[in-house]
Amino acid sequence: MLTSLAARRGDLRAFLRVEMAVGAAVNGAITAGIAGLVFSGVDPVPVWGLGGLAFDLLPSTILPVLAMGLLLPFVLRKRRAGGGLPDCDWSDLAGWSRFVPRGVVARAVVLALVWFILFAPTATALLWGGGWTAVPFTIVLVGKALYGALVGASVTPAILLPALCDVNRR
Template sequence: MSRGLVARETSISLVVNSVLVLGSNLMAFGGQDEVPVWGAGGVLFDLLPTCFICALMGSVVPSLVNRRRFTPPPDIRFILLRGLILALLAVLTLIPAATLLLRSTEVLSFMQVLWLKMLLSAFLVSGVTLWSLRGLLHRM
């Protein structure tokens, strides 16, 4: 049951976050042929909330939805605090990595930005969801 739970919740989390990232990308950069990498309206600046929200939602939502399945149920404050810490760690590790990756790039096409954000968020959400739910399963 535990493997099925983790696989199902990770899949759901991936789909939901992919749709949110696609929507936010369309809102932020839709209609632009080229997107600047640097500056306030650039890709790296936009990755800050993307990483934070994906990590937070990938940890908190599946944990809260399945909270009652665990014995004893984890405290809501624990789930929220862990999600916040994971979100901050995601920003502190992935933004510098993306900065290094894009250091000599001035602009990206809209499709390049979309692929970058979709792949980054899929990697992030799957890892955070797996880690969060497995951590709750091993507490039992």
């Protein structure tokens, strides 16, 4: 029994590592691409104000987490038919499972808000602490790619584990 539990957890960890890498790559590329469109023709990019880099943290944090939170459970349901998904149940989520909303939409909204609260103030504090008032466009693209990758990789387990548990429950 313990061996099968360890193997199951190993499969789950391997699955999450791959999905985190994919989430980081996709979200980093999309976030940098959108920043390229939003800030094209502006060099250097202002940090503060309505059209600035700090304000852009709102959509570049909330929208990807919402999109991932709404789309990944649907993708997992489709992948379930083909097999290959590791086992998961709500007990695998340990103590924090009581804080995770069971509904897909509610979970996506809560995670988007939590990730915004965790990441945007930190990024804003780094911009302020660094004394940035304007950032060269190329640095914005690299920074946004890294920011998007960090957001994508970090939110992936919080989205996938509950969604995977829901898919396996049905």
